[in-house]
Amino acid sequence: MNNTDTRSASANVVDRLWRTYAPFRRGRNTFGDLTSMATILLLAGFVETVGQPEDEFVKRWNRATAEARIGISPLKDLHAALRSASRHPHFPLLDITTLDFEFLDGSGGVDDVPWAAAFLTALAQRPASADARLAEICDLLLERHAQEGAFLAGEFHTPQSVARLLVETAAPRAGDRILDPACGVGGVLAIAAEHIAERGHSDGASLEAYSTDRSNPRLAMMNLAIHGVDQPVVGSSDPVSLLQHRGSGLVDRVLSNPPFNQRIQAAQSIAWPFGQPHESNANFAWLQLAWSRLSEDGLAAIVMPPAAAWSNGREALIRKNMLATGALMAIIALPANLFAPHTAIPVHIWVLARNKTHQLPVSDAESVLFIDASSLGTHVPRQRCTLTAEDTDRISERFHAWRLSPLATPDEPGFSRSVSHDEIVHNDGNLDPRRYVPVAQQLQMTAPDVGNVLFDLDRHDVATSHSSRSVQESLGVCERLTGRGFEPPRVSLQSIVNGSTDRFAEGWFEGEEGRFEEPTPGLLFAGPSGSLIHADDYVDDGVPVVMPKDLTSNGFSKADIKHVAHGQADDLERFLLRRGDVVLARRGELGRCAVVRDEQHGWLCGTGCFVLRPPAQLDADYFAAYLRSSEARRWLDAHATGSMTMKTISLKVLGELPVALPDRGVQQAIAHAMRQLDEHERRLEEQVALARQIRRDSVTGFLGG
Structure with missing residues (x-):
């Protein structure tokens, strides 16, 4: 089952969970409900992946599920299951007793979590875990709460598409240490952990996370644990405190969506690397904190409001100092309404480097990449905009291609342009991508050459057909060699x-x-x-x-x-x-x-x-x-x-x-068949890539030609 299918299955589960929960929102304090839901999801995943029938937490979980089905409150057994599971050596949280999970700590009555029985019953009805991943269910529940305006915290929930773009742009690697100084509920770090897990290992020691809202750390730790992070730790802090106390050392990547235009205190007590920010606006405090914590080869990707790119006075001076120091790598303009209902304004992503000469060829280090992706995304009336996987791939691939060789990477009119430091200084340090990237409406669209398109399709079809026949022949040889009761x-x-x-x-x-x-x-x-x-x-x-x-x-x-x-x-x-x-x-x-x-x-x-x-x-x-x-x-x-x-x-x-x-001849036949399969897979990927390119470009070209 592909990712689209699993996400669809997970979305169906979340829709059912939300319908069971929604009636219980009225007339009660729902502040801790999301943390309790995440706790139940984490416990469900631990029971399924680690638990054995003889384990106490498995027995308690099964009893809680049975109680929920007949309408009895499962809280007592859920609480016992959680305590028992937390004593298991592979439980992903350090000491759950210190986290004070209010509604599952056994101190309250049935009325504290009136939705628990219905929620647990709905969760038990989900398809096999391969079809509806618990981590994906947690992500979609967070998104649903954000859409319904259920978040009361000061940090915005970062949409998954934006979080994924931050991660793909910064491209953290196995072994990297990652900081999010304003992690909210941990959504960006959860995606970063999954990104690294595909290439190596990530655990709590790899991640450093803080929340500006003291109600978020518990939910963030639960969210990270559900996404496979061992022993995650999330603290509470602010940019000034984090700059004053840097005992945790340097990091390889900073990924964050900090609160916009937040007030800060005691800004004058810090030796800011690029200049003291206004106490009424912490935007440039977050940017300077991110840069100061980077290792020599480090990168940061930070979400900022668009005004940070062109505001005057003290902030303009800070931007010029950042430019002169080589801290600025790229500014990416995203479409509006990504964060609705919280904010309808468009946002920018600032990509910073501790030392740009370590990220770019030395001869190209005095340039900044501007990407205007404001026209991308799927726009539906009265709903927030969503960046598709193709959108995030297009943005991150353009950045990484430019990073390898700015001079060798041509500008893409209407989308991206590499700009020299001198030109930015001439514009008084203005970093608005719209100033540097021509708008798409000025472009002259031309219809694609239909003959060339059909030729490319035919050429790939022939190559794939030949490859398919080669695979069939190789597998046929293997089948003949290993037939008639063959058992090596x-x-x-x-x-x-x-x-x-x-x-x-x-x-x-x-x-x-x-x-x-x-x-x-x-x-x-x-x-x-x-x-x-x-x-x-x-x-x-x-x-x-x-x-x-x-x-x-x-x-x-x-x-x-x-x-x-x-x-x-x-x-x-x-x-x-x-x-x-x-x-x-x-x-x-x-x-x-x-x-x-x-x-x-x-x-x-x-x-x-x-x-x-x-x-x-x-x-x-x-x-x-x-x-x-x-x-x-x-x-x-x-x-x-x-x-x-x-x-x-x-x-x-x-x-x-x-x-x-088997004997050497059979070994060689099997090895040859596997090589043929590798080649066939490569050709299929080329064919899919061509089809995507044609789908993306042809209709626009036909209509504009």
């Missing part, structure tokens, strides 16, 4: 590596030429420990170091790969990769791996990876395909240690992995 033995990986397997009584394997050969040993080893490569050892250019995040479904990604100096790589010679090695992730998504080709020969295995140098009797591509299989992944997950969001496998346990070991 399962041999431990370490036995294969040692060449000591007893697969055959005589201990011989059939080689590539059909001859029988004596098994030859391979090698299985772990990457260097953290004591051999420190964080400050990484350099801008040198020998690439492969981390788990750099392993993809069909190779290696160089997008965010780190490097060490050649001299240090020489000292770590025993960890250098050779052609034909298989690099495996030892943490996070187990089963992730890649085969070393000519390009990666001489790279360095990093911390968090294992290397298999297979013996002659084991085909590297076959082993990589087997490691990605559901059979191998199930075994690795079952034998891993660590939390449910960060699993780890040891070298000893990996050596015990039972590998299905």
